[in-house]
Amino acid sequence: MIEDKNPQRTPLSDLGEFKLIEHLTKHFKVSQKSTVKSIGDDAAVLSFKKKQVVVSTDLLVEGVHFDLSYVPLKHLGYKALIVNLSDVYAMNATATQVTVSIAVSNRFPLEALEELYAGITTAAKLYNVDVVGGDTTSSTSGLIISVTAIGEVDEDKVVLRSGAKPNDLLVVTGDLGGAYMGLQILEREKEVFKVNPNNQPDLSMYTYIVERQLKPEARKDIVELLNELNVKPTSMIDVSDGLSSEVIHLCKQSKVGVDIYEDKIPLDPQVISTCEEFNIDSTTIALNGGEDYELLMTISQEDFPKIKGNPNLTIIGYMTDEDRGMHLVTRAEEKIPIIAKGWNALKDQS
Amino acid sequence: MIEDKNPQRTPLSDLGEFKLIEHLTKHFKVSQKSTVKSIGDDAAVLSFKKKQVVVSTDLLVEGVHFDLSYVPLKHLGYKALIVNLSDVYAMNATATQVTVSIAVSNRFPLEALEELYAGITTAAKLYNVDVVGGDTTSSTSGLIISVTAIGEVDEDKVVLRSGAKPNDLLVVTGDLGGAYMGLQILEREKEVFKVNPNNQPDLSMYTYIVERQLKPEARKDIVELLNELNVKPTSMIDVSDGLSSEVIHLCKQSKVGVDIYEDKIPLDPQVISTCEEFNIDSTTIALNGGEDYELLMTISQEDFPKIKGNPNLTIIGYMTDEDRGMHLVTRAEEKIPIIAKGWNALKDQS
Structure with a gap:
């Protein structure tokens, strides 16, 4: 190229x-x-x-x-x-x-x-x-x-990973899974190109997710927004390896548990449709996809009025006592333990 | 290995x-x-x-x-x-x-x-x-x-590269060329080993220079010494690419010239004997060898009494007006222009 x-x-x-x-x-x-x-x-x-x-x-x-x-x-x-x-x-x-x-x-x-x-x-x-x-x-x-x-x-x-308390709200910025699905599209087009180099890929249906992969943005705006709202998160991490991997970091370092509600996880329509096309579960992608570079944070309940309804901040769950464990509450109201399946640079490569 | x-x-x-x-x-x-x-x-x-x-x-x-x-x-x-x-x-x-x-x-x-x-x-x-x-x-x-x-x-x-003035003394710590000659020894032994893997190399004659290559030290002690002596160099750089390359940086950034005296350049006896063995000129090695991690600095004449006779600091020349250029004054009192032949990572490799 x-x-x-x-x-x-x-x-x-x-x-x-x-x-x-x-x-x-x-x-x-x-x-x-x-x-x-x-x-x-x-x-x-x-x-x-x-x-x-x-x-x-x-x-x-x-x-x-x-x-x-x-x-x-x-x-x-x-x-x-x-x-x-x-x-x-x-x-x-x-x-x-x-x-x-x-x-x-x-x-x-x-x-x-x-x-x-x-x-x-x-x-x-x-x-x-x-x-x-x-x-x-x-x-x-x-x-x-x-x-x-x-x-x-x-x-x-300064906000560390270790300050989350039980009952804090778990909040994520933007939406998840886009960068990973963008990568799947690019990998697929690469295979098509190998077979037929004259084939011109039409990526117009996937612009958002391909851009999430190729040209991600960092959430400088969120640090400024939190400052304007006068909200200091109790803990924060960026979503580079996937939601499940990051929330486990917050829980372990803060010594708390978590309940994440599947139906609250923010997904872009393009992520949903592309997941359908690839016949994979969009929640799995949001949990394990990685490279979204959104911010995942915990916010004290008393700051709820300040963040309520803000389109940049989605409440996806809340922190619990450590012995309650880390769970995803599914749409069917089942509780599934959260485990890290995030991208592992050392395992995937040789 | x-x-x-x-x-x-x-x-x-x-x-x-x-x-x-x-x-x-x-x-x-x-x-x-x-x-x-x-x-x-x-x-x-x-x-x-x-x-x-x-x-x-x-x-x-x-x-x-x-x-x-x-x-x-x-x-x-x-x-x-x-x-x-x-x-x-x-x-x-x-x-x-x-x-x-x-x-x-x-x-x-x-x-x-x-x-x-x-x-x-x-x-x-x-x-x-x-x-x-x-x-x-x-x-x-x-x-x-x-x-x-x-x-x-x-x-x-803070000492930058850009503060040297004409008439400042050019001072170097330790001795030069050792790391480069140590590398030559190691490269030679590698070739010998390729031909006869049972050959046990005897490096006892080269301990100092091999250690200069494999386990160099940084001159933390010199920063402390300068502080004790109450001397603030007018400019300073570390010798990673060779004396000539580094002195050119000081001259260009300070807009001065330099005269370096060949007979003042500090060389360890092991560097001299190994250069003789390899039939190469030790001054060339000191000028272009690199990786010695000594400090090269310029010191105002008025600080001369403070550094005089200090075994860690060798005066090897002095700075001149920029239009006088950069020269090595040889033992035969000839003036040779200094040019950078330092190690070039991008040119030497493919």
């Missing part, structure tokens, strides 16, 4: 490491007050004064986390940032800086890296974070992207 | 991602006051009060930065931290936290990762930094390690 789109191919060896970094990072602008010194020294220098600093890091590996046969590099750069920013927002913090390191084999021309960095630049601008450092090196095989995201938060506003 | 040393081989898939992270990180202790919340949430929470924060990141890729046929995994874990801590010290800062991400293929058993983490733990303890986060995922081929190091420094003590 890279070859088709970029008739111009400048070998990376034409530039060398320093010139490559200079070339790729020249468009990055500093917008955060806390950035004292950005790219160009041994380390970036940041200043947070009284705020606390949150740090999160993720590694994206070609063939494990992404497949370049259907992921455009620009989208990949964008998504690499989103995945990390999402972790910062899950702390109820404001993302301020990122570092981006890439290892890349010589099969990538400069133009491909420019695409990747265009996506990084777009996300950095939209989410108002400064790219303050990174490393660019070669790889013997595929593309590897490592992003570290940094954020700031007032000491009394 | 991994196979020989570890008769016990537990497949990574036996654990899954969360249990693997838990298993590998359970020995990490928090010792820094600035670490509020370490591993186990969406992000680590740090608190630096009035200090400034420095952040640096590096990516180490198997087959590019290290060769597991002669690098023990424990040493590799150690070195992965050192490489990043060195960047923090080059800002005249104190390293406080690191995040460590690894991507690993299933050919590595759990015991191999335990070795790697043993090295990480040893370095973290010795350099008094907290491991506060990371990511563990699979790779389709080799081992990839991404480390982000965080440090703190008083606002008025």
Whole structure:
């Protein structure tokens, strides 16, 4: 795909490491007050004064986390940032800086890296974070992207995974399962393409879910909304591995149980129809799908009036005493134990 | 080599991602006051009060930065931290936290990762930094390690690359070229081993340089020494790519020139004798070798009495006006322009 789109191919060896970094990072602008010194020294220098600093890091590996046969590099750069920013927002913090390191084999021309960095630049601008450092090196095989995201938060506003209490409401943003179903569509089209390369896929029925997979967004808006509503969640996590995996984290770290109501789980109509098409249960997908980058939080009952009816926040259950366990209450009012079947990067790959 | 040393081989898939992270990180202790919340949430929470924060990141890729046929995994874990801590010290800062991400293929058993983490733990303890986060995922081929190091420094003590002035003294710590010559020895022994696997290498003549390559140290002690001496360098950088490459960075960013005196460059006797054995010029190795992780700094003339005769600090030249250029003054008193021939990860590999 890279070859088709970029008739111009400048070998990376034409530039060398320093010139490559200079070339790729020249468009990055500093917008955060806390950035004292950005790219160009041994380390970036940041200043947070009284705020606390949150740090999160993720590694994206070609063939494990992404497949370049259907992921455009620009989208990949964008998504690499989103995945990390999402972790910062899950702390109820404001993302301020990122570092981006890439290892890349010589099969990538400069133009491909420019695409990747265009996506990084777009996300950095939209989410108002400064790219303050990174490393660019070669790889013997595929593309590897490592992003570290940094954020700031007032000491009394940090939200951990461990603060949920029995009777707290379980609240999720947006809708679930879309990113996973988008991946199923892309995988299917890839197989079709292999058989008949002239076949032009019609993805118009799946725009929402394909976009959820290829160009997810992080819920910066929710941190701002919670602040406006004057609501501090008692615990929070981002939904990267699927609802069941994340709620188990909250329960275990908070030492509580949970009842999730199947009929309350927010699903986009496209997720429902695509699940029907693939003949799979949409609740299973919402529970185990992953990569939605929504926020899952617990909110004290007394804050209920503040969030009631807000279209961004769906109450899907409530926390219980730990010994009550973790359950899904089905439409048939059966109670099924929740177990983590989330995406396991180490088990699925070889 | 991994196979020989570890008769016990537990497949990574036996654990899954969360249990693997838990298993590998359970020995990490928090010792820094600035670490509020370490591993186990969406992000680590740090608190630096009035200090400034420095952040640096590096990516180490198997087959590019290290060769597991002669690098023990424990040493590799150690070195992965050192490489990043060195960047923090080059800002005249104190390293406080690191995040460590690894991507690993299933050919590595759990015991191999335990070795790697043993090295990480040893370095973290010795350099008094907290491991506060990371990511563990699979790779389709080799081992990839991404480390982000965080440090703190008083606002008025940060040393950038850009502060050197004409007439400042150029000072380097320790000695140069050892790590590169150690690598030559290891590469040679690897070739010998390929021809005759029963041949036991005798490395006793090369202990110092092989250790410089396999288990380098970062100059935490120098930041403390400079503080005790009440000397703030006008500019500083760590020597990772070789003296010539680093001094060019200082000159370009400070807009000055430099004269380096060949006869002042500190060389260990083992570097000199090994260079003779390989029939290569030791000055060339000191200029271009890389991976020594010493600190190169410029110091104002008025601080000369404070550093004079200190065995850790060698004056190797002085800075000049920018239009005088960058030169090496040879033993024969010839002036040769300094050019960067440092290790280029993108050019050397394919």
